[in-house]
Amino acid sequence: MAYEHKAIETKWRKEWVKRSTYCVANDPSKPKYYVLDMFPYPSGAGLHVGHPLGYIASDIVARYKRHQGFNVLHPMGYDSFGLPAEQYAIQTGQHPAKTTGQNAARYREQLDRIGFSFDWSREVRTSDPAFYEWTQWVFLQLFDSWYDPRADKARPINELVARFESQGCQGQDASILTGDIEEFVGEFTAEEWKAFDERTRQMVLQHFRLAYLSEAWVNWCPALGTVLANDEVKDGVSERGGHPVERKRMPQWSLRITAYAQRLLDGLDQLDWSESIKEAQRNWIGRSEGALVRFPVGEDFIEVFTTRPDTLFGVTFLTLAPEHVLVGKFTTEAQRNAVEAYVNKAKNRSERERQADVEHVSGVFTGSYAKHPFTGADIPIWVGDYVLAGYGTGAVMAVPGGDQRDWRFAKHFGLPIIAVTEGADIEKEADESKEATISSEGFLKGLKVPAAIQRAIAELEKRGAGEGRVNYRLRDAAFGRQRYWGEPIPIYYKDDIPYPVAEKDLPLVLPEIDKYQPTEIGEPPLARAKDWSYEGYPLETTTMPGWAGSSWYFLRYMDPKNKERFASQEAVDYWGQVDLYVGGSEHATGHLLYFRFWTKFLHDRGWIPFDEPARKLVNQGMIQGVSAILPFVNKVKVSQDYDDFEGPVMDPERTPLVYVSQSIVAKGEEYLKRQLLLKYQSYWPSLKIDSEHTKIEFHLSGSNVDVRFVQGDDAIAIEEFKNEKLKSFSEAKRDIDFVLDESSRVTARREVEKMSKSKLNVYNPDDIIERYGADTLRLYEMFLGPIEQSKPWDTNGIEGTYRFLRKFWNLFHTGSPSEAPVPSTHGVDPLRLTNDAPTKEELRVLHATLKKVTEDIERMSFNTSVSQFMIATNELGALKCDKRAVLEPLVVVLAPFAPHIAEELWQKLNPEKYASDTYKGVLAEPWPAFDPQYLVEDSFNYPISFNGKTRLQLEFPIALSKEEVEAAVLANPEVQSRLEGKAPKKVIVVPRRIVNIVV
RNA sequence: GCCCGGGUGGUGGAAUGGUAGACACGAGGGACUUAAAAUCCCUUGGUCCGCAAGGGCCGUGCGGGUUCAAGUCCCGCCCCGGGCACCA
Structure with missing residues (x-):
């Protein structure tokens, strides 16, 4: 009889609840292991296929550790405060608690269907007053x-x-x-x-x-x-x-x-986290050593932070961020209008835009001058938006000879550029090298950069004009939300x-x-x-940000019902740090930094005995979605002669939001512009075509469209999309219009990006489970590739894992009944196994699998362990193996990956064990040990290469020494004929690997 | 722009510096079947030579380098994805 995933999975879902298989007690007599997943935000879109990727991996580890005798804490909950629920509430008037509750219930249903070993009796929700009481308490x-x-x-x-x-x-x-x-x-x-x-x-x-x-x-x-x-x-x-x-x-x-900047930085060295995440945090914290320098301006002064005080003699101007508090004060009357206009424009540009845009230099002179602390020279004070208010002091000393951004600014405004380093070609670019020798006039001349830095700081301190300073890029975290x-x-x-x-x-x-x-x-x-x-x-009217609850939730799982404390001292002492934390790398600098910060803080105040929350962190890659992006008109700019205005065409009262088919955009700018002009003339008939005096520009931007509205040919369902979109404009009503292509379609552009509700490119796991079962989904997500790697979702290979499970099932049910068949009291589909002694070959397959799978779980290489299961199944199938001694241990090692089928087979193999209601099933069984004696080979098939290119293979006993192998290889007639009588220059023999002959 | 990843067949991917493409999908061919499903077997990186057995050359984003040997190490690029402080 065939493998029936639905019957099996439904049966065990119920049975596990009945037996409380996954409930875990705080039991100090057993060694603990804490496996934590980043809990999800319960969005209205439901769980998507990206969520389980990490959960499956951590579930495999959690189950594996149970088999190894650990008391494993593996909880789950919901990060249930957040913006999407609120926006939905604004649109529909429904209380966010209600929609969040519904969403969480849906998540739970979906999670349950995947067969996770979560202890749901410990569930937490950040929006539950019994939980956020303690978030407020931490505050x-x-x-x-x-x-x-x-x-x-x-x-x-x-x-x-x-x-x-x-x-x-x-x-x-x-x-x-x-x-x-x-x-x-x-x-x-x-x-x-x-x-x-x-x-x-x-x-x-x-x-x-x-x-x-x-x-x-x-x-x-x-x-x-x-x-x-x-x-x-x-x-x-x-x-x-x-x-x-x-x-x-x-x-x-x-x-x-x-x-905590320095401690957050130092703490990283002790953590078993990926180098890339640690590096991201280091860069985020952004420690830099340098100096604080004060430039006097009359009675006042401007303070700048620089990492290169050695270049002080190259300073030709100062630049203030547009938001700098002193801008107004230092602006002269003559410059006031220009400065105010610039500041207003510049400060509304986003920081990211300001940093990313290196093409366009902009700035304005305040009219004032500061005094150089060493030379006393007058240094003009400028305002420039390449300087950010939030970093350092919001002001820089500009050294165009030594800093490329300053150089560009100086070039653009014709400010002087002084060479600061020997051999620099300042006509072409600034010299930012730190190996250089200082060449600018003054007491630093001739010193190497590091020595010059020391000297400059000493001099600043001596003259009271500044001091050495460590600066961090890290900024204090905004904690209030409107x-x-x-x-x-x-x-x-x-x-x-x-x-x-x-x-x-x-x-x-x-x-x-x-x-x-x-x-x-x-x-x-x-x-x-x-x-x-x-x-x-x-009372305060702002609320906490999304990351508040997630900064300490790992502690609440230890003792989730406690009313006296966030968790009891005993629970905190027993469970301690998270041993394995699994989640997305997109949290590298947000959540993961706050998580560490709060842990250090609670440690400082004596509440917990450790100051890092998670010993080991693994980032699952993102399962990406293929998004649909629809272009829309973001801005219409009409220029008449030299006057620009973004006239009535952009007035939302009069013009709709115009979406444009990608198929039109693809036809080139001219065609696009003609189509847009036609459209806009229907709203604004006086709009003229480009002429000598008039120029019209359309700026397009892209907006994500829910993939549900997009058909196979990338055309969107226009009416459905429009209705959905109009619903989201709760206030400020604005109509929506489309520029259709000649087939009356509106097509979207496809792009691979992260799968997320905000990108509207979400796929859910339910259909897969319905068709193939949870075990297949689990195996397939693991089989897709290395856990840390990102990949777009695609179900092309899922048949392979489903076939594997059927073949595995068949190994137990299609053997020939022998003289002494294994008795089976269970089910309509009796096992057909024997108690015969396994062959050497069968044992080799079994132990090779035990070895590979165990090693692979330890290094979290799950795709290769799934491959190994497939290899074992194919090989045992070819051997027609029906030996209980071989197949039974395989059920245990498969159990963490495919728990339902494994539990079903285990019950068929050991029905008597399940008589007790407290039996925890296959999970309670010890992990089978691998025995190396079955893997010993006595010969090795050497690849024989010439100059690194493999030409033939020769088999030799592994007992042979290097010299014996070399002699045997050279004696071989085929090798001789390839050598054409010439003596090889060199022969490299790597035992049990390769022979390379250099000719 | 800055920081962090990644780039290997038609596709997902495998490979302690040591036989590139394991395993799986897809595709092609075959067996079984009235048929389909399911299952099983064979072929499958490109290209060239050969009736065949077999063999040659090329090949891990691009260009250099180190090495007996490079997907793997080093230098310089290109492209894609993620993050950039109020999405979670």
């Missing part, structure tokens, strides 16, 4: 802490207050302030501290707390009245509705992760001073509101809540 701990640079750890803020009361503040306490608060309050004595009023004290403490209120730049969309993620901004307009977006400074809660669907921040305001909600009053539950949008005056949605106050004082 309060952060608020209640400062970072003591002397102890190099976080400590209670009371200790700082006590220190202020006895010693005041001598400034060095502020050395950790590298974040968004730029101006420090200054030094004060104990007496002064005591004389401060409450407001001043709290203001001072804000500069030290690890959770603090500051100002930060955000993408503000006035039309939507809210802050947008970079993700939601495309080409300067909001993705929803296409409204303009500007950058604005707003009060924000932030976390002082910068205090959103509804997140953890409320447990803070209330008394006279505008923030105070923490008392721990006993947690959780601060998310209030009900009537609409999930910002208020009319642009306050966050929580401002709509009735009576959003604490002891009569107003």
